[in-house]
Amino acid sequence: MKAAVFDIDGTLIDSIDFWRNLGKNYLISQGISPRDDLYQAMETLTVAEGISYMKKEYKIGKTSLQIKEELDELLFSYYKNDAKLKPYVIEVIKTLKSKNIRLAIASVIDEELVFSILDRYGIYDYFEFVQTSENTNLSKDNGEFFKLLPKRLNIKPDQIFLFEDSLHCMEAxxxxxxxxxxxxxxxxxxxxEKIIEFADIYLKDFKKLIKFIK
Structure with missing residues (x-):
């Protein structure tokens, strides 16, 4: 392993409940009743794509920019103040860095949101770059998104280990x-079951990884 690339939501932090309810809570705040399939429909979309989806499907009478600004307030507040890293994440990051393993982030969320939580925990500067769906214009379940990583790191794909929780992203x-x-x-x-079968390595938490890399 020459490089370790980490997803954020569901991997480094416990944020799935927040994201699962974000669209629903926003629609409710606008007096709109969301359908049960809302989260599944938006799960792999970028923020911009999610806004377009809600605006079209739920006929929201606001501009995309207005919707984004209102969502941004909720997002920045969460990542800056409330989001928490999973246990042992900081120790894993620092240990990998001490072993000269190159580090990067690959996430659906905006780079500013990534910065807000990693900087709060003092580990943002451990990562060489943050690759997101927003700054690549690629969905994270698209293989082209991950093909950019070896190019940016200038190493072979099989020297990169991706830490991820989503099956669709693992497949890509x-x-x-x-x-x-x-x-x-x-x-x-x-x-x-599919994840365990598909992944090269399966970990219940980061504690086991510490024993492996030390």
Missing amino acids: AKMAGLNVVAIEDNYAKKDL
Whole structure:
């Protein structure tokens, strides 16, 4: 392993409940009753795509910019103040860095949100770059998203280990030739059997990883 690339939501932090309810809570605040399939429909979309989806499907009488500004207030407040890293994440990051393993982030969320939580915990500068769906214009379940990582790191795909909780993203990463380390998350338990079978390494938490890399 020459590089370790980490997803944020569901991997480094427990945020799935927040995201699961974000669209629903926003629609309710606008006096709109959301359908039961809202989260599933928006799960792999970028923020911009999610806004377009809600605006079209629920006929929201606001501009996309207005909706984004209102959602941004909720998002920044959460990542800046409330989001918490999973146990042992900081120790894993610092240990990998001490071993000269290159570190990066691959996430659906905006880079500013990534910065707000990692900087709060004092580990933002450990990462070389933050690759997101927003700054690449690529959905994270698209193999092209992950093909950018070897180019940016200037190393072979099989020297990169991706830490991820979403099966769809794991599949896209494997298509790009990356190694996949699955991190257990409550939301992904519906795909647990497939994830265990598909991943190169499966971890219930980061504690076991510390023993492996030390």
